[in-house]
Amino acid sequence: MPADELTSLSATELAARIRRKSVSAREVLEAHLARIERVNPTVNAIVTLVPEQARAWAKAADERQARGEPLGPLHGLPVAHKDLVDTAGIRTTKGSLLYKDNVPTTDALIVQRIRSAGAITLGKTNTPEFGAGSNTFNAVFGATKNGFNLQKTVGGSSGGAACALNCNLLPIADGSDTGGSLRNPGAWNNIVGFRPSPGRVPDDDGSWSPLSTSGPMARSVEDVALFLSAIAGVHAPDPSSLSDDPAGFRRPLAANMKGKRIAWFTNMGGLPFEPEITRVLNANRQAFIDMGCIVEDAEPDFSGVDEAFPALRHLTYHTGYAKLSRDNPSLFKDTVKWEIAEAERQGAVDVARANARQAQMYRHVSQFFAKYDAYVCPVTQVEPFDITTEYPTTVAGVTMPTYIDWMRSAWYVTFMQCPAISVPAGFSANGLPVGAQIVGKPRGDWALLQLAHAFEQATGHGKQRPVF
Structure with missing residues (x-):
């Protein structure tokens, strides 16, 4: 089967x-490596590639299958990991010059689960600094370009992952989401990004906050569900894990x-949107x-989220990077330094008020x-903007x-603490992809995936891919 036909198949x-042994893990890997060699220089989605390690792992996967050993649900599927998560023996830069030569000695929990499920790691995907x-741009690797228009951004922070999927460089890719980082790039690359319920995909970063979570990305809802089955599940050190x-x-x-009763948005509490969205x-x-x-037209009450979400978000950056930023101020971009400064400016009462609003x-x-x-x-709230624009300073005037205000349609939903999925919804008059955000009941991940799958099958919006 021609390599490009093989790489266009769904993960499932x-x-x-x-x-069925109609194709081997090695053949699948080689097809994707060939596609990466041809297309990735144009879009810069995969920033670290380990082909020889991947070949060794694919060979071992085929040998396990030949011996009749049990196979995991992702057996033989190539995958690349977001460059924020640790990968043993593979460079992990976090998009920062401080970590440009960092090679971890252990795998993050999500990487362990993906590998245990049989997937073959071939590299890392691009992400903004921290x-x-x-x-998605940084001082280490530069910017990732949108396959539908190379002058436009792919979104982020899981932008490299979304672009790699859109361009058929990978069948599955992991990402993470605090303010929309699985969903924004999903929407702008015409693929599916799923933010699961807090605790559905546990992390080993020591944070128990429901605002941040890892999750699956793929080209269809079915593939996202398959991927989720490998990375979900209880993790004893994480008390929020399901x-x-x-x-x-x-x-x-x-x-x-x-x-099924669907609440349709009106204006999400008065947010501005570009008309094409x-x-x-x-x-x-x-x-x-x-x-x-x-x-029916109906939506939750988002009052107070404008203050509460940033207050809690600031704390995560301060905890992770305050000391590094003080010691290396020239190596941190202004937006990260702003997050840290805001954390130091706000008081205990601000944080308490934000936590109370979260519970409410x-x-x-x-x-x-x-x-x-x-x-x-x-x-x-906007279409993909020019890649040279760091972030929109206005929306609909x-x-x-x-730098995060233009993303409120995503982080308002984060604050709901419910599962949410970005599914392709069509294209703007400018030929750029637009996503539908479907939010499910608390911990109702399965019912949400069923609804998103039904919508996907009814519309077919996600079938369009860039042509190179």
Whole structure:
């Protein structure tokens, strides 16, 4: 099978073919390495490549299969890891010159689980410096370009991962999300980015905050669910981790959506949106109706989130990077230094108030989803912007005071502490992809994946890929 045809197959289909022995893990890897060699120099999605290590792992995978040993759900699938997560023996830069030569000695928990499930690591995907912002560029590797328009950003901070999927360089890729980092790049690369419920995919970074989580990215909801089955599951050192059997995410997704109650966004508490974003998303309302859903204009109460979310976000940057920033101020970009300074400026009362609003929000959301099965809103407030623009300073004529304000449609949803998925919703008049953000009930990851799969199948928006 020609390499480009092989790399265009879904992760689910690739995994099935490898199990049937109609193709080997080594053949799948070589097809993806050839695609990377041809396309990646144009987009700069994969920034560290370890082909010889990957070949050794693929050979070992084929030998395990030949011996009849049990195979994991991701057996033989190539994967690259976000350059924020540690990978033993493989450079991990965090997009920072401070770590440009850093080679960890241990794998992060998510990498351990992916490898245990049989996937073959071939490298690392690009990310902004320390994951700050939704334009993937850094001083180590430069910028990642959008396959649909090389002058535009891929979003971030999982931008390299999303671009690699969109360009068929990988069948699956891991990412992480605090303010939209799985969802924004998902929307802007016409792929699927899933932010699972807090605790669904546990982390080993010592943080128990529900604001940040790792999660799966792929080209379809089915592939995301397959990937989730390998990285979800209880982790004893993480008290927030969920104990549901992750194998359940490998069940068939098809389900009847008749009678499902959908809350459709109005303006998310008064957020500005570019007209093309709302036009494209609203054009999909009929698809839910045609599936048998009951669609009503309704949304949660987002008042106070503008103050509460940043207050808690600032703390994460201060905890991780305050000392490094003081010791190496010239090697930190201004947005990261701003996060640290804001953490030091705010007081204990500000943090207490933010925590109280977080608890209140969860109670409110639980009541909201007693009536509705899902909430649909835009992933982003703007289309992909020029790659030379660090971040938008205005949206629809409204000034954005900080580098994260233009992303509120994503981090408002983060604050809901519910599972949320970005699914392709069509293209703007400029030919740029737009995503639908579907939010599920607290811990209702499976029902959300079923609804997103039904929408994906009904519309087919996610089939379009860039041409190189």
